[in-house]
Amino acid sequence: MNIRTLCLGILHFRDATGYEINKAASEGSFSHFVMASYGSIYPTLTKLETDGLVSCREETEPGKPTRKVYSLNEEGRSALIEALSQEPRGDVFKSEFLFLSLFSNLLDPAHISSAVDQQIARVRDEINHLEEACEKCSKHASSRFAIGYGKAVNAAALDYLLKNRHRIEQSGKRNENEYEPPLQEVMG
Amino acid sequence: MNIRTLCLGILHFRDATGYEINKAASEGSFSHFVMASYGSIYPTLTKLETDGLVSCREETEPGKPTRKVYSLNEEGRSALIEALSQEPRGDVFKSEFLFLSLFSNLLDPAHISSAVDQQIARVRDEINHLEEACEKCSKHASSRFAIGYGKAVNAAALDYLLKNRHRIEQSGKRNENEYEPPLQEVMG
DNA sequence: CTCGTCATATATCGTTCCTATATATATCAG
DNA sequence: CTGATATATATAGGAACGATATATGACGAG
Numbered sequence: 001m002n003i004r005t006l007c008l009g010i011l012h013f014r015d016a017t018g019y020e021i022n023k024a025a026s027e028g029s030f031s032h033f034v035m036a037s038y039g040s041i042y043p044t045l046t047k048l049e050t051d052g053l054v055s056c057r058e059e060t061e062p063g064k065p066t067r068k069v070y071s072l073n074e075e076g077r078s079a080l081i082e083a084l085s086q087e088p089r090g091d092v093f094k095s096e097f098l099f100l101s102l103f104s105n106l107l108d109p110a111h112i113s114s115a116v117d118q119q120i121a122r123v124r125d126e127i128n129h130l131e132e133a134c135e136k137c138s139k140h141a142s143s144r145f146a147i148g149y150g151k152a153v154n155a156a157a158l159d160y161l162l163k164n165r166h167r168i169e170q171s172g173k174r175n176e177n178e179y180e181p182p183l184q185e186v187m188g
Numbered sequence: 189m190n191i192r193t194l195c196l197g198i199l200h201f202r203d204a205t206g207y208e209i210n211k212a213a214s215e216g217s218f219s220h221f222v223m224a225s226y227g228s229i230y231p232t233l234t235k236l237e238t239d240g241l242v243s244c245r246e247e248t249e250p251g252k253p254t255r256k257v258y259s260l261n262e263e264g265r266s267a268l269i270e271a272l273s274q275e276p277r278g279d280v281f282k283s284e285f286l287f288l289s290l291f292s293n294l295l296d297p298a299h300i301s302s303a304v305d306q307q308i309a310r311v312r313d314e315i316n317h318l319e320e321a322c323e324k325c326s327k328h329a330s331s332r333f334a335i336g337y338g339k340a341v342n343a344a345a346l347d348y349l350l351k352n353r354h355r356i357e358q359s360g361k362r363n364e365n366e367y368e369p370p371l372q373e374v375m376g
Numbered sequence: 377c378t379c380g381t382c383a384t385a386t387a388t389c390g391t392t393c394c395t396a397t398a399t400a401t402a403t404c405a406g
Numbered sequence: 407c408t409g410a411t412a413t414a415t416a417t418a419g420g421a422a423c424g425a426t427a428t429a430t431g432a433c434g435a436g
Contacts, residue, residue, distance in 0.1 A: 001284045003393070009287065012294075019414050033283035040393050042416060065400060065414050084291055088284035088303055090310050095221035096189045096276035098334045099197065103272055105330065106200075115276055122278050142293065145355045146286045149348055156344030160337055167333045191422070207385050228422045230387060253385050253429060 001089075003040040004048065006030075008072060008080040011054060015071040018042050029133035029143060032126070032150040033091075045070055053079050104168040116165045123158045127151060189277075191228040192236065194218075196260060196268040199242060203259040206230050217321035217331060220314070220338040221279075233258055241267050292356040304353045311346045315339060 010021050010030065018041050025036040045068075048054045053076035059067040072080070097119045104112050130151045137143035198204060198212050206229050213224040233256075236242045241264035247255040260268070285307045292300050318339045325331035 001282070001287055006287070009291065012291070017414070018416090019412095030287075033281060033286040035280065035282055035394085037394055038416075039395070039418090043393095064402080067414070080291075081294060084288055084295055085299060087306065088288050091285065092223065092280065092282040093221060094189070094223055094280040097279065098221040098337055099189055099194070099218075100272055100276050101334050101337075102330045103197065103200070103268075104333075106269060107272055111273060118275065141355055141358070142290045145292075145352060146289050148352060148355075149286055149289075149345065152344045152348040153341050156340045157337065160340040164333060164336060167329055167336075170329070205385070206387090207383095223423085225423050225425095226387075227389090227424070231422095252431075255385070 001034070001083075003036050003044045005080065005083040006034055006036055007041065007044050007048060007070075008053065008076055008083065011070055011072040012077065012080055015069050017067050017069055018045055021045075029130070029137065029147055032130065033146065048076070101168050104170065109169060113165075113169055116161065116169065120158065120161050123154050123161065127154050127158065130154065189222070189271075191224050191232045193268065193271040194222055194224055195229065195232050195236060195258075196241065196264055196271065199258055199260040200265065200268055203257050205255050205257055206233055209233075217318070217325065217335055220318065221334065236264070289356050292358070297357065301353075301357055304349065304357065308346065308349050308353075311342050311349065315342045315346065318342070 006025065007021055010016060010024050016024070018038070021041050022036065022038055024030045025034050025041075045054070045056075049056050049070070053073065054070045055073055056068050056070050059069055061067075097115060100107070100115055101112075130147050134144060134147045134151070137147065194213065195209055198209050198218065204212070206226070209229050210224065210226055212218045213222050213229075233242070233244075237244050237258070241261065242258045243261055244256050244258050247257055249255075285303060288295070288303055289300075318335050322332060322335045322339070325335065
């Protein structure tokens with residue numbers, strides 16, 4: 001999903017500045033399943049305005065930098081619905097942690113343990129964050145559905161990490177892991 | 189994680205061509221937590237060779253296109269270990285499906301149902317794929333750990349989808365969902 | 377027997393998007 | 407008063423994706 005649709009989607013819920021869109025995408029409850037950064041958001045908003053899908057008003061309060069507040073117009077709303085009517089593509093999941101785990105027998109055991117600890121901490125943070133978000137969205141069924149999905153998935157990840165971390169930490173049993181698989185086995 | 193490290197990592201397990209690296213990254217068991225495409229793999233392999241981290245031999249079989257088979261050398265192995273020694277960043281999860289689900293009250297119910305069906309199908313495919321991969325990697329503890337993580341997470345997602353799909357399908361009870369939340373609630 | 381399709385294999389163009397940084401102001405803590 | 411944090415806009419530079427072009431062999435459908 002492109003940043004264009006993301007911006008339209010966020011602006012559907014409320015008028016917002018580029019800064020606020022970035023916050024929604026990287027800290028808010030959107031952040032669990034989207035990604036965006038200033039480098040894409042600001043140019044996209046400019047483009048969206050020249051394309052006539054959003055309008056922009058400048059709010060100038062004395063002594064403060066000018067805020068450019070964008071709002072979705074009817075054309076933008078249509079464009080959003082059209083974009084959402086495409087078949088969604090499959091989820092994207094990338095994990096440096098799991099990639100690293102493949103090479104656990106090459107690395108310092110302390111580094112592996114630390115990586116696992118941090119992974120667990122991140123998953124716990126995510127769950128807490130989702131918990132909070134859930135309370136704030138109590139009235140919006142769709143948000144609760146998306147947040148619930150995140151909670152279910154992260155709870156499973158946490159459980160798995162706690163129960164299986166020993167399998168890459170291998171507490172001194174290095175030899176079991178010396179077998180190096182040919183790529184067929186690793187490739188499927 | 190950059191494509192450079194990904195290539196080094198895959199070449200650690202076995203010598204491979206660009207084509208095979210792409211396969212490993214987009215169909216093999218690596219595919220559950222990495223992403224790569226030809227547009228990044230081929231230039232990266234060329235760069236890796238000029239940087240002296242991999243060596244390349246051309247295998248020319250008569251009547252077939254030349255294969256460029258890359259293999260990791262000692263310098264490449266060191267570079268891999270150094271890259272893996274950095275603290276891994278948090279996982280990246282992007283879901284067009286969950287984004288779409290936020291707007292379920294704007295969209296054709298049939299489209300939502302179809303999207304859910306397809307999401308369920310994709311998750312089931314993923315689980316089957318991981319199941320197969322697991323059997324092939326039976327001797328490699330680290331691979332089994334990473335695959336197990338994927339299975340746990342996808343199983344949770346499947347379970348959630350089956351039990352909660354009605355919450356965005358809302359079978360005729362449109363009114364419950366007409367409340368439109370201010371962005372604060374959606375942003376957390 | 378030929379035609380289309382799929383698997384193997386390399387390569388690159390154009391576009392999208394991320395990372396990092398620069399700039400500016402206000403506030404709050406130490 | 408100094409540094410950190412939050413608000414807010416903007417862009418340069420590079421990384422990576424998505425799509426496509428090219429070429430060959432194999433294999434089944436018609």
